[in-house]
Amino acid sequence: METLVFIGQNLDVIAERTVQHVSIVGVAIGLAILTGVPIGILITLNARAASIVLYVAAIIITIPSIALFGLMIPILSLIGQGVGYLPAVIAVLLYSQLPIIRNTYTAISNVDPALREAARGLGMTPSQRLRRVEIPLAIPVVMAGVRIAVVMNIGITAIAAYIGAGGLGVFIARGISQSDPRQLITGALFVSLLAIVSDYFLMWLQRRLTPASSSSRAAGPSELG
Amino acid sequence: MIKLEKLSKVFETPGGGSVIAADQVSMEVPEGEICVLLGPSGCGKTTTLKMINGLIQKTSGKIWVAGCDTDEQDPVQLRRSIGYVIQQIGLFPNMTIEDNICVVPDLLGWDKTKSRRRAGELLELVNLDPGIFLKRYPKELSGGQQQRVGVIRALAADPPVLLMDEPFGAIDPINRAVIQDEFLKMQTELRKTIAFVSHDIDEAIKMADKIAIFKDGVLEQYDSPDDLLARPANDFIASFLGQDRTLKRLSLLQVQDVMFGDQVRVMARDDLEKARGLMREVGHKNIVMVGPRGRARGYLHLNDILDSTGKVEEHYQGLPATVNIRDDLRSAVSKMFRHDTTWLVCVDDEGFFKGSITQRAISHALGATYRDSDVATGAAAEAL
The missing domain is CATH 3.10.580.10 (CBS-domain)
Incomplete structure (x- = not known):
């Protein structure tokens, strides 16, 4: 009850921190897609490069977030950005690489070889093949990777409050340090809500971007023979 | 016309050895005829076919398609000028039937309204109602219907030459016979020059004006079905055609x-x-x-x-x-x-x-x- 009152009194602060939170995750995921998808496509050309890249991305994701923030402080201090928005975005960007690169790589390399041969045989150039066939078919799987990355990083961004990046994590950090359950619960509640809402939004987007044939539109063979 | 001259393909194996997939193959498919490349698996028939449109790089030899030396053509342009049908059909699941049929015309930059009209005409040619099928996706069609679309996709840009890699191999026997008949009927009007890979002797006898039998990369015999059945050049061909090869000639004579x-x-x-x-x-x-x-x-x-x-x-x-x-x-x-x-x-x-x-x-x-x-x-x- 106290918490609801607190929420009611602080709607403006909640809104402001939600916007901060979304801007960190949104910008970082946007950048992660711009880097991860091309990397995922490129490494389909070379199995050795693929295993190295995926290995490195997997190592990055095992670094505890609080340690990653700590590691970045001395490095980014060189350009005067040791704490705040920039390290938070970089951390989310790094953590997003594995799901996005791996899903892109898997999706592209799992495109039916027969489709690739048909595309070549009909006279598509490699880039036409990528644009007209492989990427459209890979989108649902790539989007699934983006969803994983978004949900995961909404949680990680909450911790970025400790390096002064703002966001909903501030409620949690202050709730702990001030032994104030109202702030703690408010922070946890809105981080969870944000994650759920984002996931549903991305699921809807994924359906929209999926070629009609692979979604529920596809009926069985309408006629035998 | 398709003409091959001393066409060879040597694959390097990882162990440092090499495998000769096609060995000095020379043959000519006259204009408007169907040539079936026949043989057991691994005999080089598919390799030979795919060298024609450059999907497999030849090691040596010469290929002419419709009078042009393929060495002097850009492989991508060459492939757009040759129809190509594969066993797995390979319709793009993210495109409608209409867009699938128009892939090559679109690559060639043809007028869209013209190519879309042609897609409808081609569907009618294989007894599929354009009103029903143009806007559907491949998944919504049966296997036989999909392969019909696969064949007309190869014909969309009206290429003089068609390459078909076991095109009817994945279709059940009843539908296969129907599609073969439809295709032969189309061919009597279209008169395309066709190289057709098959491992099915009965299919070869039915479809071919001439049959090329391969073994271990070597073209063993190149003859009309009747001559082949009547006069197999060696024991391998005789045994490949089967003990009942004389009976197979029954279906060639009226x-x-x-x-x-x-x-x-x-x-x-x-x-x-x-x-x-x-x-x-x-x-x-x-x-x-x-x-x-x-x-x-x-x-x-x-x-x-x-x-x-x-x-x-x-x-x-x-x-x-x-x-x-x-x-x-x-x-x-x-x-x-x-x-x-x-x-x-x-x-x-x-x-x-x-x-x-x-x-x-x-x-x-x-x-x-x-x-x-x-x-x-x-x-x-x-x-x-």
Whole structure:
């Protein structure tokens, strides 16, 4: 009850921190897609490069977030950005690489070889093949990777409050340090809500971007023979 | 026209060795003909086909497609000018049937309204209703329908040359026969130059103007189906074609090629005396009774009427079966076995009596090419 009152009194602060939170995750995921998808496509050309890249991305994701923030402080201090928005975005960007690169790589390399041969045989150039066939078919799987990355990083961004990046994590950090359950619960509640809402939004987007044939539109063979 | 000259392909194996997939293959597919590349798996037939449109790089040799040396063409442009059909069909699941058919015209930058209209026409050509199918996705079609679309996609930009890699291999036998027939019908109008890979001898015999048999990368024999079955060049080909290769020739010959164009006949109101006289005159043991306008109605056997008198209509027996003059010998022989008879009456589409065919004439015709003699019809009458 106290918490609801607190929420009611602080709607403006909640809104402001939600916007901060979304801007960190949104910008970082946007950048992660711009880097991860091309990397995922490129490494389909070379199995050795693929295993190295995926290995490195997997190592990055095992670094505890609080340690990653700590590691970045001395490095980014060189350009005067040791704490705040920039390290938070970089951390989310790094953590997003594995799901996005791996899903892109898997999706592209799992495109039916027969489709690739048909595309070549009909006279598509490699880039036409990528644009007209492989990427459209890979989108649902790539989007699934983006969803994983978004949900995961909404949680990680909450911790970025400790390096002064703002966001909903501030409620949690202050709730702990001030032994104030109202702030703690408010922070946890809105981080969870944000994650759920984002996931549903991305699921809807994924359906929209999926070629009609692979979604529920596809009926069985309408006629035998 | 497709012309190959000393075409070779050597694959390097990881162990440092090499495998010769195609060894000095030289052949020519004349304009408007279907050439079936036939052989067991790993014989080099698919490699040879894919070298034609550059999907596999040749090691040495020359290829001409429609009069042009393929070395002087950009491989992507070359492929757009050659129709290509694969066994796995390979329709793009993210595109509608219409867009799938128009892939090559779109790559060539053709006018969209023109190519979309052509997509509809092509669908009609393979008996699919454009109103229903143009906007559908490949998944919504049955396998047979998908492969029909796969074939017309290859025809969309009207290429003079078509490459088909076991195009009907994944389709059930009933649909396969239907699609083969449809395709042959289309081909009589389109007259494309076609290289067609198959491992199915019966398919090859049915589709091919010429068959090229491969073994271990070597072109062993290149001949018409009839010559191939009659004169296999070596033991490998003979065994590949099967012990029953002579029987396979049955489906290449039509009844009218072999039948005894026997015009001797009687009518219902004729006397038996006349029937006996005619039979003795031509040396037959049977005679066909025809209706007033010449339709085959029944027959008389000489032994049954030796001592009888009266009219033909009082003694004739019904025909157990007749065979159409355009049927192949395979169905004629099948009818003979089913009705336990050694001869059949041949009729045209309207049932008019055209002649007779005997087992001896058939076995003679099958043997004729071996002996290179043309006495088949001479012996045909003996069993009558």
